[in-house]
Amino acid sequence: MTVRDMEYELARAETAVADLRSNRNDRWYPRVHIAPPAGWINDPNGISFFGGRYQVYFQHHPYSAQWGPMHWGHVSSTDMVTWRREPIAMAPSLEEDRDGVFSGSAVADGDELVVFYTGHRWRNGRNEGDGNLQVQCRAVTTDGIEFTKQGVVVEGPAGLPHFRDPKVWRMGEKWFMVFGVCSADNRGEVWLYTSADGEAWDFDRILFRDPDPDAFMLECPDMFPLGDKWVLAYCPMGPKPTGYVSRNGHNAGYVVGDWAPGSDFVALTDYRLVDWGAEFYALQSFEAPDGRRIGFGWMGSFTVPPASQAEDGWSGQLAVPREFTLGDDLRVRALPIAEFAGLRSHTDVLGAQVVTPDAPVTVLTEVDSAEVELTIDLAGSTAERVGLAVNATPDGHATLVEYDDLARRVNVDRRNTGHGEKGYRSAPVDPGDELRLRVIVDRGSVEVFLGDGAETVSSLIFAADGPREIRLYTESGTATITSLVAHRLGSIWEND
Template identity: 25%
Template sequence: MKKISIAFVLICALISSTAIAQAFKEKYRPQFHFTPKANWMNDPNGMVYHNGTYHLFYQYYPDDKIWGPMHWGHATSKDMIAWKEQPIALYPDSLGYIFSGSAVVDKNNTAGFGKDALVAIFTHHDPVQEKQKTGKHETQSIAYSLDDGKTWTKYKENPVIQNPGITDFRDPKVRWFEPQKKWVLTLATKDRITFYSSPDLKSWTRESEFGANEGGHGGVWECPDLFPIKHEGKDIWVLIVNINPGGPNKGSAGQYFLGDFDGKTFTSNSKETKWLDFGTDNYAAVTFSNTGDRNILMGWMSNWQYANQVPTDPWRSANTIARELALKTVGKETYLTSVPVKELDMLNTTGFSLKNVKVKAQLDLTDKAKNKTGLFRLDFTTKNTADFSIVLANEAGNELIVGYDKAKNQYYIDRSKSGKIDFEKGFGEKHIAPRFATESNIPLTLIADVASVELFADNGLTVMTDIFFPESPMSKLSIKSVSGINVDDLKYTVLKPSME
């Protein structure tokens, strides 16, 4: 028995290591961000927590790795880290392609499909009507599942919201509004947001609209979200609006507004256009439903500027890691913060810590890290005394630089020498982000996967997400500062792949 047990363990270890090795053979395949096994993915859809499982649906085209007739792909996870791809949930039909939307748990059986039914609310996009230029080619429909999301039945009387003649009329995000015992639907309608309400998810009443004269209008408004966060003893409502193009560093991005919502009208108290993420690769970001007091955001880790051209095969696109949202007031302005969910700690393996380290010119951490995969998390705090940069590099001479410019009070990510950049003329650029915090210390978290970095500065006040395509793993790491900085605390953690 003992020999059999040892052999069994060795076989399991071999299978596991072989699976990991195989994954790394697929150049640029993220190791702890969700990607479909093959073909095209964009917006996360229908994200919901139900019976101990997180469900992620997503825009999916199963026949090619460029955008095509949209389906809802499906993946599940117990922790938002290790995802298991499931069969396609929703297919195109006579009403059109299945565009973006959301999902809720109908705890009170308001729709009559069954107590605790999962109900998906999505946009039907009719390509025939689109060609006819009727302006009515996008409508809102629902489907329901009574077996924890395994199978779905489309409502026979779809669509539940007809189009009044708005060319971009899509991406419904639904939540329960307890004070008035009704569902509220937040819809992107060309260059603004329109709110609807319903007692039963079937019959909807138009309530109000927002945004004609607020926020950024460099492109079409898409993928909205609306939810409250408790801050300093009261609820502040957050309205997320993704926009394409018109982001702060070109292409697609997500903006947000803070204010009040009374079940009918959203009133913004924001004095400036605010951005969820100043990198170029966090789009269509929305929150999970049914997560209690936690507001957990996940986005599509790409940009419409180059999404169809990125050099990955046999898949295209990944999602960001899940992020926990909160609010923080700096002076007279309040901002949305986002930090990695605590579940990410399950990927921690080896690492090291340093305290009170002076960095003059360069601190090379490569030998100490002993990390050939380039998967890591770096947490450190430094006094705001001078410029500094964190440099990821490899044997091929590729460099991705993440840094802080003191004179401009800006963070940045420079991917101009990060590897393959020639697939799109605007890809290999330096992206900048303002610093909002006023404290002298800079706390910073950097999370690196095979082909992405996610920067959370000042406890999530400034966030940047960028993808990149190095010729080999970024196994070298150093911190540089010409003038010199003092790093108070530094923690480096090697992250393991998350694979199911």
């Protein structure tokens, strides 16, 4: 196809998503999470700061709420609080990306934002039945909006079924690229390439091979420094569930290790989950201008259709932006970026509480989107469970965000949510005298941050009909709450 063809494809995609948008049902559509105007979203891509704005691109199918040939959707912001919808950035327009402009990343290089992405084709032209043809491509923009594709920079080795998702960064004058691979012997690996100019690339080494023989592909790798260590985040395809770990159709985790250019990556930790929830995938991070490491993940599912997919005209969202730090225990901490507090439109300080099973506390009524900060005095409580019933409706439906003292875990329990997938997800709690929870509730999701962010639990929740409340409750004993603060949140959109 020609560049003119891409202009046509972009215009056609914009018309399609506008048509979907005109019939979008907003009952669960997010107010404080990035999502396309309509259609499908998955992996965050090209996260960067360029042209005085934070740029967030994402995998997008503008023609339906189902996964389909991937485009790059786009939003931008000056502060990561209020976001502006931008035109769809890229559509399939080359022979090499005819079946999808797959995931990738971006590097600001002077007056240009340089994007690397996977050009995707089905070998048989229809589906993955005979494998994929995948190559790494380059595109550039001077305004973050209109892109010029420059073609293939890394060819796919013959015979490999999976070879995708380039994450690129630069150290000094040298460029580095990692991407996920399914090896010839069906093992998940991360490969490293290097370049002097970002255009001509050379294979450096197999940087990492998942020790789990069931992991046949490592999607969406991201490699970044925290302190004097390096974090290698990736999404292993194939591992079997083990206890509370890897319960989802698609899971995201990380290892921490030592690495320097020209050397091997030496893992110092085992694989750990990035997030314990039912929907968190494809983490991508970037270094903000002030040096913080900030990342986004996808809340959605390839394997369990979200409830909004059926008739609401949209599917999926991105998690709130998180700042990542590394503890002395080599555990990655994640908390909402400080700027997120700028969405707080009204705050209720409910103070200390002693809660009994027969007297739950109403925290907020008529909830659209909210944030609750809660500190539980574990040493002074006797309850077996204490938590928040979020998006509770008059007919008795709710999602439970609760601390289970017997299991020493925090659960997001969707058994009585209303619509969509049931079940629960659970994160471990380190023993201590108190537990701090920070809970972000949107129309169709909940994100829970434990303590200093050592663990998080993020899941989609699709409430029943009717006005929604947040209530504080206990089971089998009393709970001593030393602090309870509730914030109503405004919308992130400046042009929605």
